[in-house]
Amino acid sequence: xxxxxxxxYQEILLEHNRRPRNFRTLEDATHHAxxxxxxxxxxxxxxxxxxxxxxxxxGFQGHGCAISRASASLLTQAVKGGSTSDAxxxxxxxHRMLTEPDAELDYDLLGDLEMLAGVIAYPTRIKCAILAWHxxxxxMDGEGVATTE
Amino acid sequence: xxxxxxxVHASPSGPLTGDDVARIRQDxxxxxxxxxxxxxxxxxxxxxxxxxxxxxxxxxxxYLHNNSNVHRGVHTLSQRATDDYxxxxxxxxxxxxxxxxDEIIYVRGTTExxxxxxxxxxxxxxxxxxxxxxxxMEHHSNIVPWQxxxxxxxxxxxxxxxxxxxxxxxxxxxxxxxxxxxxxxxVHQSNALGTINPVTSIVELAHARGIPVMIDAAxxxxxxxxxVQAMGADFLTFSGHKMxxxxxxxxxxxxxxxxxxxxxxxxxxxxxxxxxxxxxIYNVIPHKFEAGTPDIAGAIGLGAxxxxxxxxxxxxxxxxxxxxxxxxxxxxxxxxxxRLIGTAENRGxxxxxxxECAHAHDIGTILDAQGIAVRTGHHCxxxxxxxxxxxxxVRASLSFYNTTEEIDAxxxxxxxxxxxxx
Numbered sequence: 001x002x003x004x005x006x007x008x009y010q011e012i013l014l015e016h017n018r019r020p021r022n023f024r025t026l027e028d029a030t031h032h033a034x035x036x037x038x039x040x041x042x043x044x045x046x047x048x049x050x051x052x053x054x055x056x057x058x059g060f061q062g063h064g065c066a067i068s069r070a071s072a073s074l075l076t077q078a079v080k081g082g083s084t085s086d087a088x089x090x091x092x093x094x095h096r097m098l099t100e101p102d103a104e105l106d107y108d109l110l111g112d113l114e115m116l117a118g119v120i121a122y123p124t125r126i127k128c129a130i131l132a133w134h135x136x137x138x139x140m141d142g143e144g145v146a147t148t149e
Numbered sequence: 150x151x152x153x154x155x156x157v158h159a160s161p162s163g164p165l166t167g168d169d170v171a172r173i174r175q176d177x178x179x180x181x182x183x184x185x186x187x188x189x190x191x192x193x194x195x196x197x198x199x200x201x202x203x204x205x206x207x208x209x210x211x212y213l214h215n216n217s218n219v220h221r222g223v224h225t226l227s228q229r230a231t232d233d234y235x236x237x238x239x240x241x242x243x244x245x246x247x248x249x250x251d252e253i254i255y256v257r258g259t260t261e262x263x264x265x266x267x268x269x270x271x272x273x274x275x276x277x278x279x280x281x282x283x284x285x286m287e288h289h290s291n292i293v294p295w296q297x298x299x300x301x302x303x304x305x306x307x308x309x310x311x312x313x314x315x316x317x318x319x320x321x322x323x324x325x326x327x328x329x330x331x332x333x334x335x336v337h338q339s340n341a342l343g344t345i346n347p348v349t350s351i352v353e354l355a356h357a358r359g360i361p362v363m364i365d366a367a368x369x370x371x372x373x374x375x376x377v378q379a380m381g382a383d384f385l386t387f388s389g390h391k392m393x394x395x396x397x398x399x400x401x402x403x404x405x406x407x408x409x410x411x412x413x414x415x416x417x418x419x420x421x422x423x424x425x426x427x428x429x430i431y432n433v434i435p436h437k438f439e440a441g442t443p444d445i446a447g448a449i450g451l452g453a454x455x456x457x458x459x460x461x462x463x464x465x466x467x468x469x470x471x472x473x474x475x476x477x478x479x480x481x482x483x484x485x486x487x488r489l490i491g492t493a494e495n496r497g498x499x500x501x502x503x504x505e506c507a508h509a510h511d512i513g514t515i516l517d518a519q520g521i522a523v524r525t526g527h528h529c530x531x532x533x534x535x536x537x538x539x540x541x542x543v544r545a546s547l548s549f550y551n552t553t554e555e556i557d558a559x560x561x562x563x564x565x566x567x568x569x570x571x
Contacts, residue, residue, distance in 0.1 A: 005514075005515060005518050005569070008514070009511075009515075009569050014569070014570070039526065040509075040510055040525070040526045040527075040541060041526060041527045041531070041534070041540050041541050042540075043540075063540050064508065064540075065508035065509070065510035065511045066507065066508060066511045066570070067510070067511070069508075122514060124514075125510070125514060128510065
C-alpha cells in the first residue's frame with residue numbers, strides 16, 4: 001500500500017515544481033545532455049559549466065511531471081558550486097535513498113534531496129525522480145543522451 | 150469448451166440496467182478488492198480488460214483436463230485440445246461474421262496482425278514508390294511496421310489528418326487515393342481519442358479504386374458490433390486481452406483470396422504440408438500462418454470471451470458504454486482546468502483529458518491513491534499528443550462493468566488533484 005500522498009507531494013516539492021530553480025539555458029555550458037523517459041515522454045535538457053573540477057553553473061529545460069521537475073530543480077541547487085566528484089557521490093546516495101528501503105544514508109550529503117525520499121513508496125515514479133541525475137551523469141561523461149530505460 | 154452459461158450475468162434483452170451491471174461485476178473476481186484502502190475503480194480498459202470467470206475457467210479447464218498439443222496426436226487428449234482450439238476459431242468467425250473459419254488466423258495480438266500483413270503482404274505486393282495510407286490517430290503499431298517497410302523497399306506513408314474534435318478529414322483522404330496507393334490501413338476506434346472512424350466510407354472510397362483496406366479493430370471489437378462483411382474490409386486484426394480474453398492471443402482475419410496469395414510469415418512446424426531437403430510445400434490457410442505450437446489455452450480463453458460477450462450482446466454493450474461516456478464527458482466539462490482531448494461526435498468509451506495544473510503522471514498517482522486505475526502518458530500515440538500540443542494525457546477508458554458511481558469517484562479524485570496542485 002502506498003504511503004500517504006502528502007509524504008510524496010510535500011509543499012516544498014510542489015513549490016519547486018511551480019517555480020523550478022535554474023530553469024534556463026546556459027550561454028557558456030561546457031557539458032550538456034538530454035534525458036528522456038520513453039515510458040512517459042518526460043524530457044529534460046541539462047547544461048553545466050565545469051571550471052576545473054567545480055560545477056560553476058547549471059541549468060535545465062524541459063517538461064515532465066512534478067516529481068521529475070522538482071528533482072531537476074533540487075539537483076541544480078545541490079550540485080552548483082560543488083565538485084564534480086561530490087555531485088556523483090550525491091547521485092549514488094540519492095539512488096540508494098530511492099531504491100534501498102533500509103539504507104543507512106548520509107543525510108548531510110543529501111541535504112534538501114531528502115525531500116524526495118517518499119518516492120521510494122511509489123516504484124513507478126522512481127524513474128521520474130532519477131531522470132535528471134542520469135542526465136547529469138551523461139553530461140559529465142560526455143555521452144549526450146540519457147534514458148531511464 | 151466451457152460456455153458462458155450458468156454464470157450470473159445480464160437479463161437476456163433490453164438495455165443493461167444497474168442490476169444487470171451489478172450481476173456482471175460478480176463475474177469479474179478481480180474487481181472486488183480494495184486498492185490503497187479504497188474500492189478498486191478500474192478505468193484502464195483500453196489498455197487491457199479484466200477477465201470474467203468463464204474465461205478463467207475455460208483456461209484452467211484446458212490445463213486441468215485436456216492439455217495436449219493440437220493437430221498432432223491420435224490420442225483423446227489431443228483430439229479434445231484440437232476441438233476446443235478450433236471451436237475458438239469458429240466462435241471468432243461467428244463474432245465478426247467472417248465467411249470462413251479458415252480466414253481466422255491466430256496471432257499474438259493486434260501488433261502481430263499488423264506486422265504479419267506488412268511483412269507478408271507488403272513484401273510481396275509493394276515496391277518502391279508505392280503508398281500506404283494510415284490515419285493521424287494510429288497506435289504506434291500501425292505506424293512503425295510501415296516505416297520499416299518504407300526503409301526496406303521505399304514505400305511512402307501518407308497520413309490522413311483530423312480535425313480538432315478528432316474527426317478524420319475525409320476530403321483529404323479521398324484526395325490521397327491515387328494510382329500509387331497499395332493499401333489503406335486504419336484504426337477503427339482511436340485508443341487515444343475514442344473516435345470511431347467511418348470505416349465503411351473509408352472502404353468504399355478505397356475499393357472504388359481497387360485498393361484493399363486493413364482495419365485495426367483492437368479498440369472497437371470489445372465495444373461495438375463488428376461485421377467484416379458489412380464493413381467490406383479486406384483485413385481486420387484485434388487482441389484477445391482487450392476483449393475480456395487472455396493476453397498473448399489475437400486474431401488476424403483476411404479475405405481468403407488475399408491470404409492464399411501471401412507467403413508464410415514465420416516457418417517451422419504446423420505451417421507445412423510436406424518437407425524434404427529439396428522442397429517444402431506449405432499448408433493451407435489458416436495453418437500456413439500458424440507456425441509452431443500455438444497459444445492453445447489462449448485460443449480457448451478467447452473463444453470463451455467471445456461467448457461471454459455474445460451472451461450480453463454487443464448492441465447493449467455499445468449503448469450502455471455510450472451513455473456512461475456521455476455522463477463522464479459532462480461531469481469532466483464541469484471542472485475548470487480540465488480539457489477533454491477527443492470530442493468527435495461518434496466516439497466510444499474513452500475519456501482522455503489534460504489538466505493545466507498537473508502533469509498526467511501526478512494525476513495518475515493521486516488517483517491511484519484513491520483506488521482509481523487510469524492510464525497516463527502518450528498511449529503509444531505520440532503523433533496524436535503532438536497534434537494537440539500536450540506531452541501526455543490521462544485516459545479513463547470504460548467497460549460495461551463500470552458504473553456512474555465509478556465516474557463520480559473519478560470526478561472526486563480529480564477534485565483531490567486540484568486540492569494538491571491547484
